[in-house]
Amino acid sequence: MNLSKYLPKYIGMAVVGACALSACKSGPPSAQKPGKYSSTTGIEYNTEEGMKVADYQGIPEGPGxxxxxxxxxxxxxxxxxxxxxxxxxxxxxxxxxxxxxxxxxxxxxxxxxxxxxxxxxxxxxxxxxxxxxxxxxxxxxxxxxxxxxxxxxxxxxxxxxxxxxxxxxxxxxxxxxxxxxENLAGSAEDTSAPKKKKKKKGGDDGGDAGDAGAEGTADAGGEGKAKISIENGNTLPxxxxxxxxxxxxxxxxxxxxxxxxxxxxxxxxxxxxxxxxxxxxxxxxxxxxxxxxxxxxxxxxxxxxxxxxxxxxxxxxxxxxxxxxxxxxxxxxxxxxxxxxxxxxxxxxxxxxxxxxxxxxxxxxxxxxxxxxxxxxxxxxxxxxxxxxxxxxxxxxxxxxxxxxxxxxxxxxxxxxxxxxxxxxx
The missing domain is CATH 3.90.1580.10 (paralog of FGE (formylglycine-generating enzyme))
Structure with missing residues (x-):
């Protein structure tokens, strides 16, 4: 069986997949830029299925x-x-x-x-x-x-x-x-809540599961506020x-x-x-x-x-x-x-x-x-x-x-x- 005609297609798919997983344009993932997809599973973060990965810009400034x-x-x-x-x-x-x-x-x-x-x-x-x-x-x-x-x-x-x-x-x-x-919680916004599942045209989407916050993102200071937690990176040690x-x-x-x-x-x-x-x-x-x-x-x-x-x-x-x-x-x-x-x-x-x-x-x-x-x-x-x-x-x-x-x-x-x-x- 001649596979040569299929090679360009498979090579192109592999390159796209590799870029998606390793963030070709932005370099290797880091704590501040983990990427949109997991470099282990390829699953998209911050979705119903994916793991919650909060935005992190480094340790908050500690007073004094x-x-x-x-x-x-x-x-x-x-x-x-x-x-x-x-x-x-x-x-x-x-x-x-x-x-x-x-x-x-x-x-x-x-x-x-x-x-x-x-x-x-x-x-x-x-x-x-x-x-x-x-x-x-x-x-x-x-x-x-x-x-x-x-x-x-x-x-x-x-x-x-x-x-x-x-x-x-x-x-x-x-x-x-x-x-x-507690003061940080009062001013923090939850930027990593799971994305809502898009409704299908002309029918029920099977329930608006995306409206429920992911585990560990409960309000700490009102609607839209992020829960203070180690995983969110919005808390001081x-x-x-x-x-x-x-x-x-x-x-x-x-x-x-x-x-x-x-x-x-x-x-x-x-x-x-x-x-x-x-x-x-x-x-x-x-x-x-x-x-x-x-x-x-x-x-x-x-x-x-x-x-x-x-x-x-x-x-x-x-x-x-x-x-x-x-x-x-x-x-x-x-x-x-x-x-x-x-x-x-x-x-x-x-x-x-x-x-x-x-x-x-x-x-x-x-x-x-x-x-x-x-x-x-x-x-x-x-x-x-x-x-x-x-x-x-x-x-x-x-x-x-x-x-x-x-x-x-x-x-x-x-x-x-x-x-x-x-x-x-x-």
Missing amino acids: LVFIEGGRTVLGSGEEDVAMTHDNLERTVTVASFYMDEAEVANIHWLEYLHYVRKDSSEEFYQSALPDTTVWARDLSFNDPYVDYYLRYPGFRFFPVVGVSWLQANDFCTWRTAKVN NYRLPTEAEWEYAAQAMIGTQEVGNENQENKRVYPWDGRQVRNSYGKKMGQFMANFKRGRGDYAGIAGSLNDGAMITEYVYAYPPNDYGLYNMAGNVNEWVQDVYRPLSFEDMEDLNPFRRNGVLDEESKYDKKGYQSLIDDKVRVYKGGSWKDVAYWLSPGTRRFMTQDSATASIGFRCAMINPGSNK
Whole structure:
């Protein structure tokens, strides 16, 4: 049988089919441009038979967040270990890209949280969400005005919230995720609803099955609004506390020291800025302090007429120059909670990709004699980092670390949120 006359026809059909499946004109499919048809089955998406594939233009913009490009780095303290803890020795790791709040969570943000908690939650939970304002109280200091005014007085609106425990900070992250995604749901349109089946001319089309939304596309904010879901790509990932590795990596901001095309990390920063000093070395603001900290015994701000950091306690969350990632106050102002459980050997017991300690794996709490008052370590102590308004410069170095129980709070610890960067390695 002579098949030569049929070959052009079959070859043409094959080429058309291949183009339809692989999107010849637009190149290979991607997350943003998956194509009209499945490259596996050839079935058209977003039809009664086909799978729902939502329009996706990338992760929605998260309020307050700055993108942190990940990469290889050396974590650990490069400073002399004056506390003799030896709990953060240097090691090379890779941290994936993520997002982080450009500034610390401020009093106005916590008051907004309390506003919605009071509307939507029980009185018991509202009471549990209140910061401990008595953290300012001292028997031998007249800090009484801060107890009464620091959280709620308008002048302190954009000062970092303090008196919040690690547990309270996590509750805030959960609420923030829900509230931001609820707001996204109110403005999102469902652009991927199944196409209605066309009616046949002169007869019944067997029922208007296309009028019923596909599974998972129920209204979230009225007719025509898209349901917030992972598959739709119109939701933000969870706001959360950063891991210790993420926090330290973001504070170092080594991106500002890198030359294009040079993969060697030839410099190591002592602080989140260049140099080994705590004053600005450049420009019109040369000589000004780069952070809010305690210079020495009894010296919180310098002398009148020649103040150094200018802040007796905390300061405006956007005060002082940002680091090379655009993050404010990654040293000083307030210490910041991170996710990790504290262990002195975290630098040794770790993965070298996105290291994180969620519990006492390889270093169980039973090894620490807390009941016998020989140790303070268990699975309920969390790491905090960064130094604060009442700490000396040593604690401003990103590699230093301390810990406190997760239900405790002080006037020198606050926090900021972070978020993964899903669907991308950049």
